[in-house]
Amino acid sequence: MSSRNRPILELDKADVRRARSLARKVGKPVVDIATKHTTVSVERATLRLAGLSGADHERVPWVNHLVDAVREGVGLEHGVSLPVWDALSRGEAPDLLTLAQKASSRSVDFRIPEAKAATAAGKAARKDVAAGIRTIDKQRAQRDRLITRHGDPKQRPWIYLIVATGDIYEDIPQAQAAAREGADIIAVIRSTGQSLLDYVPEGATREGYAGTYATQENFRLMRAALDETSKELGRYIRLTNYASGLCMPEIATLAGLERLDMMLNDSMYGILFRDINPIRTFVDQRFSRQIHARAGIIINTGEDNYLTTSDAVEAAHTVTVSQLLNEYFAKEAGLEDWQLGLGHAFEINPDLHDSFRMELAHALLARTLFPDAPLKWMPPTKHMTGDVFRGNLLDGFFNLVGTLTGQGILLVGMMTEAVVTPWISDRDIALQNVRYVLNAAGGLTEDFHPPRDGFIQTRARQVLGEAIGLLDDIAAEPGKAPLLEAIADGTFGEMKRPATAGKGLDGVAERADGYVNPAIDLLETGATR
């Protein structure tokens, strides 16, 4: 990303290697657990790929009805694919939708097919699911075409802005206005309640709180609007949403189908901040990342969040550890370096002496550890106050760190952070701030050379050292999956989350031997049929 020849920050190569191998050591047992389980949402996502969508008159999605019915009938251990396509081949219904409708009144008898019937069901399932995968492939190709046609942003970092009115029809003009003023990426923040819903709402929505529901239709509407704006501006405007929460796999799937370009997707956010069961999260996450990998979607991880509940100086190394884990899990799921928008944030108490330089140190550490990842740089939130004048100033210095350290994605801070979800004018003022800093001071990288043993480099190495120490400690913990123990102990964000508790645990099932999921097969092999 950075245009320099010599790195600004000199790290011991052996330390870096050691950090990565420890992350692998700590992450691997969790991946093993993930591959041994499935969840209701993974199964629903599979049905969505096969083309099942829509909801009943009470807005309960058909995928939920169908998965619930299968589960009641035969359990989830074999996945839903075999029983569902077996039922279809048995003529229980002419198509998936009708089957789901019938199943919703429990008038379908499911079974786990065996032998030939199983092979036939598996094949039929794969055929239908593959169609969905090919739609994702087509959307990826279409994105490439549009980027070629309209072009990428001229500058790095890319400028990332949120809209959050709760109403998709208010979001759209605000997103377009923001793009015209310089935003490269629009994120539609979700309504506060959504991540704990165990279904994906349907249709265009206007009633979110502090965010707009993530629905397939809202995705489509916003993507279409931004396609228009991309054309108008001669610059491809990217769209982001959240693959977090109980429906992570489904939302990832919808994002792939509707050509979203980036997704918030963190390995631990749901566990820590939504009290979602850790196993549920890791299973869902692996599937959703496999989808993202296929869809060419850039993920954004959520390390910034830890610094809202922990102190940004004391806990700096937990951010690094989480980044290393997110990297490991992402690559394991097939994501490439350019897709890793690893998160970090400007959250040090601004009253601290040298706080700005410490921010530079932390940002440089991330930049240097992950040289080929875009990195997502998050603005101050915790220490923002109702003093909006000061807020805009802090955001300016945040922008300066972003450009000085070559961050890939800059989430634009709002002066009203501590007051309201962003107003249209807040976004305009914030973009003006970004433009000024990038244009007037962007070149300062030429002059920025923290000395080898100066404050900045020393601090960065100290944080890396602490991160290695923490990984060492975690790895040394007894048990099959020491990371789960660490999470239970409150290592991240000071939240204690045992693997046996949390929301959505009842949606997890251990895979049986005969578990079949054509989506996972297609994703893991890269096949298109």
Added chain:
Amino acid sequence: MSSRNRPILELDKADVRRARSLARKVGKPVVDIATKHTTVSVERATLRLAGLSGADHERVPWVNHLVDAVREGVGLEHGVSLPVWDALSRGEAPDLLTLAQKASSRSVDFRIPEAKAATAAGKAARKDVAAGIRTIDKQRAQRDRLITRHGDPKQRPWIYLIVATGDIYEDIPQAQAAAREGADIIAVIRSTGQSLLDYVPEGATREGYAGTYATQENFRLMRAALDETSKELGRYIRLTNYASGLCMPEIATLAGLERLDMMLNDSMYGILFRDINPIRTFVDQRFSRQIHARAGIIINTGEDNYLTTSDAVEAAHTVTVSQLLNEYFAKEAGLEDWQLGLGHAFEINPDLHDSFRMELAHALLARTLFPDAPLKWMPPTKHMTGDVFRGNLLDGFFNLVGTLTGQGILLVGMMTEAVVTPWISDRDIALQNVRYVLNAAGGLTEDFHPPRDGFIQTRARQVLGEAIGLLDDIAAEPGKAPLLEAIADGTFGEMKRPATAGKGLDGVAERADGYVNPAIDLLETGATR
């Protein structure tokens, strides 16, 4: 000032020498002219030193009455000292005040004393004037004592704030509040009309426009208030006013008598921006600077002003030329390096690419050319708009240049620059801005190393080259005082000011052979009696 060993900016020593010697070449003829003239204000200042103060019922100061009367009687060529003390010794009045009162009704006959009478009058004058000089000396010693007692600001740059209500009784609490919030220096801006008044108003005043009148009583009131605040805060708070305009010598004198600590005093500001006659200005200026030298007052020059009428990039070198001239004139008048608050400003169009780095280049050039001068760094004004949010951001980046380049005095910018004279809250917000930048990012100097052939160093050398070129051109101009020609041609601030025009020319007189001015004698010799 700067704590570095190696200068950040490498300048060719020969270039620097050449620049200084050209400034001397250009300035010397002007000093010669100054020493051959006197002005009404120089003479009035002399009387003020001798203790004459107060005004008639129409608020016309007695010094004006007396000087006018002497001038009408015997002309100004010999100075007022001989005729005045001759009149006293002839018993025309028991004391200066009575003499002035009588003179105001033109009931005193003045003459130029000769021989013994002249010697006696000169001696008597010197005695009285020396008393005033000794008051100045005492105030200087008192300042030193108070600084020892309360201490200097802990950080550089010193933080300089203006108050400008027009009412000394509103100014005082605002100044005290500002000091409590971190201001090290308070400047009381003058009412718009004052610089063109050919007298100094008397008493405490409450009716200025966009500034408060500079009067001896206002000086005294504010200094007393700040002495209190210094004690309260354990930090000596400096007070600034303006020795500019038609009464420059008198105001400088009052500042010395009332222990002001800094004075705005530029060699060309009055000429360019107030259309004051150039000769009048240079004569008045030399006297006022001699007073400042004696009083231990730091002067602030006004190069920032040129950039409000000229473009800060195109005219950058005129700032450098003016600084070199101000330095020359200042040293000639006896000021020392630590007293030279040479001015420069953050006035480049912020929309210009790399504008921030260009500001750094200019600021570094000044810093490097004048390593032992405090330098006064002025905030953006011209490109400020009614967008106060953006304004506060720009001021933050201005503060950053200030601390990064080791400026000595930081005039704090206000977000409402383009709107109103500062409100109490503007000052508070601005100081918070300064505190953040200095505390959080001040140490960045450690990391700031513009490369030898990079943008910043190259630009700085280019400006120095242009400055030398301009001085060369001026020096090459025919005529006795080529600087006066250059000023007439609009070289500075795009203002054309011929030496034969402008306000206050009628207050200038060529000195006769027998010209006597005990103040100048005392100032030039350093004598106390």
Added chain:
Amino acid sequence: MTPKPTSTGAAADVTELPQVIRPYGDQTGDGMVQVSFTLPMPSGKRAEGAALQLAGKMGIEPAIVVHSKAIGDGFTFFVVYGSVKHLVEPHLVEVVEREFPLLSGKEINTAIKKHLRRKLVVVGACIGTDAHTVGIDAILNIKGFAGEKGLEYHREIKVVNLGAQVLIPDLVERAREEKADAVLVSQVVTQRDAHIHNTTAMSAAFREAFPAGKVPHLVVGGPRFEEGSAGTLGVDRIFGRGTTPGEVASYLVHALVPQGSAASKSKGA
């Protein structure tokens, strides 16, 4: 009383304030204020006029539009400066003085032990879809806030912190199970009045679930509640920005621990 200079105003009584004051720009009585807003109309002379019209209705006169900027085609942002004609009457402000004394940790424990003779039970939660637990944790967790330990720290207080996104029925149920003396609820998200909806739904649920007089003491907190709205919300007390755990603990003792005389009388806020 010796006359005091107004500069010791930090502790100034309202009687030391003038009857009427006006906003202060740089001169007493100038009435100056700064305002910014966006109007949904294209920028131009008409929009500037509309901005002045609004400023006029707000009582700013004269008002000057010092900045206007188009946001897209259909919106214009304005910054306006000017003098408001309104007078402010400080003595008419109803200040809700803290109706209880601030107690030390020791006093709190002693009061509960002596007068209640059992532990005081407190159930806390962030309800609805709100997941901002930092505020309620600051009050409840040992770690505390602003240098003060949280309620958990007190031996005589039993704290049950349910965390984030708790459903109202679950909260009611748990309060019943724990025989809660007080229920402490946090609401940080305020967009579309989420905090108000959630709080009124919560208090209604409690009043329905418990017989009159048996409803646990209901306390809500968060940075953006309107002062004085406890009544309308159906709760006993509101705590705002910057509340410290000590204040809350002292309040609970005051409200729930009968101490002879006038205790637990002054409920609402």
Added chain:
Amino acid sequence: MTPKPTSTGAAADVTELPQVIRPYGDQTGDGMVQVSFTLPMPSGKRAEGAALQLAGKMGIEPAIVVHSKAIGDGFTFFVVYGSVKHLVEPHLVEVVEREFPLLSGKEINTAIKKHLRRKLVVVGACIGTDAHTVGIDAILNIKGFAGEKGLEYHREIKVVNLGAQVLIPDLVERAREEKADAVLVSQVVTQRDAHIHNTTAMSAAFREAFPAGKVPHLVVGGPRFEEGSAGTLGVDRIFGRGTTPGEVASYLVHALVPQGSAASKSKGA
């Protein structure tokens, strides 16, 4: 007329705007505004209440004090957010449309030459104690402003620019000497209404010095004049922020060069 989407609003007619609109935070009709001001009273609960009282009088309801900070002992600064109840009626805004056509440099010269048959004489100055000449110079000097040449550039206009801090009697005298058709005055300093005092003093002086009907055309300009106040100030026209020389030259031709029909009628602004 074909129905137009409102997104081409930049040129939108007032008829395309709703009858009433409200400020826009992030949702149509939310009425949200931001306000900041200082009250001359010590910080604390009473001061916050006083800030809310003022916000209420300004029509902000509900209003929330999102920031308050003591400035010294006797002042408190506030930032308030909230929804104003006022409605804005865009169609009631009186827009002073430019009452004259914009002419090219050539058209200006031709009009003067043909219809006035002598040079148009303009005397300019920054009066009183105001020394801000950048604005008047932008209008008068060849260099001009915003890419347009100043009045001096026109062959048929004679410009006498007196510069800064010109005394009113001197200006009147010089206008008489030069037989000025128009006098152009700049006022930038507005503190304590300096610009208003100076302008009214100036217009009074001209009306006293010249017989009725012979007074030169009086024009003032500066960034902070209130629109529509020309009458009260006793001048013929006001120019504000961002005025270009071309506008001024075109106006002068319109106002002072009789061109057959309706010229020089519509004086006031």
